[in-house]
Amino acid sequence: MFNKRSLKFNLFKNPSVKAVKLLFFPAVISLIFIALSLFCSPESVSAQYTAPFIKPLEGGIITGFRQEYFDEEKQVSRMHTGIDICAEDGSSVVAAGNGKVVYVGFSPIGGRTIVIRHNEKIRTTYLNIAECFVSTGDRVLQGDIIAAISAEDDPSSLSPHLHFGIIYDGYYLDPEDVLNIDYSSISKYIVLEYVENDFKIQAEWK
Template sequence: MPQSRWTLMLVPHDNERVRSFQVSGKSIRAALSAVLMGVLLLGTFAIAFVVKQSKHVQNASLRAENAALASEVDQIREQMEALDASIAALTEKDEQLRVVAGLPEIDPDVRRVGVGGPGSNGTSAALARLNPRVNRKVETAGQDVNALLRRAALLRTSMDEALTTIERNRERMASTPTILPANGHLSSLFSGTRYHPVLRISRPHKGIDIAARVGEPILAAARGRVVFAGNKSNGYGNMVEIDHGYGYVTRYAHASRLHVRSGQTVDRGTRIADVGATGLTSGPHLHYEVEQNGRQVDPLNFVIGDALP
């Protein structure tokens, strides 16, 4: 079969002669293939260039983001250092509070309460592959945050314990009979046996006697609740009995006049009665007793420097 041929004619617009060329169909197909191949190669190169430029821009953006992230992590670390200094200062105050409260010192190793190694979550692993330097900063900051949180939690618990103990001690002190309840001189001390001036026999003297003029104020030796205010038939005459809590009970006998009633709450220094000579007594004075956990004890063991409010 004869090969197909094509004739190409070039017709100029001037008077020059017409030129004609004959080419085979195979040559035309080869030329078209070459053109298509050239276009394909050019397109491929163009796409590769665009992708490369895009990756370059993306990498530049990632580098900028990583730099910004690293800068933020550095700023966070600086703030954490300031927080660490604040916690250290509060720790010193906490140690002082524990001394005041009478609590044992916390071991320094417990104070440090370190945390374990870095985490291994997916985000950290991905960041480690993308930017190991920034990843190390983030991991270190995370560990420091955990340590600060644990130190702060321990500090809060310790301070709560110290403040609670101090408050409890303050309440106990307010309820401890630490003053002489009347202004006068001691005429008789606490004793296992004493000669009674009226009965003229020897028997225990369960308190102290403070000689004073009739009408001299009798003050509550500590905060508490009045559980009795009236006349006792056992020789105490007009008497006030106060329950202070914490095992303390005080009694004030031979009063001439009472200023409180049963159920009333009083503070240290509250005027509860006046000195008198009611009951079994040879003269005006205050008979004052202190009971601790159900056992009568010497009131002078609690008095601070013969204090009066």
């Protein structure tokens, strides 16, 4: 009669079963490591990344999110879509998180601009930069130096600063709030009203 005791005995005493076990478990472990490498590699930027953003530039915030300011060139009032961080001339700007550089170019209201895509919906924008150290298509890790700032690149300002913005699925977020939360929970904080202005997400950023 085949019972639990004979089954237990056969599993441990049958050489063929033991051989299968010895081959099966290492194969499973290998598959797990391969899967982890695919999801965690900087080459695969996805929502699986849960580290919080870091501040891209050390310095004081001189203009806050949604703060109203006057556009001297167009003579209109605007709503600020990010934060301005002031620092010394030549200070380095770093990537706020792992991602892919999807745009390096010129913005009519922010001068030289870099956009990094962190997953399907999240972008960070870096404006008023003097030097770009990355190109479109580059993969970057959190903390990598991507640019430098200078007052010469922004004649309207007496001090060099970085305009840092965070866009989630077409919505501008307050960077001061987002710096303290995870990518995985960011959707819970989409409570900000979309700010209309002429700084749209361009097609090549998507």
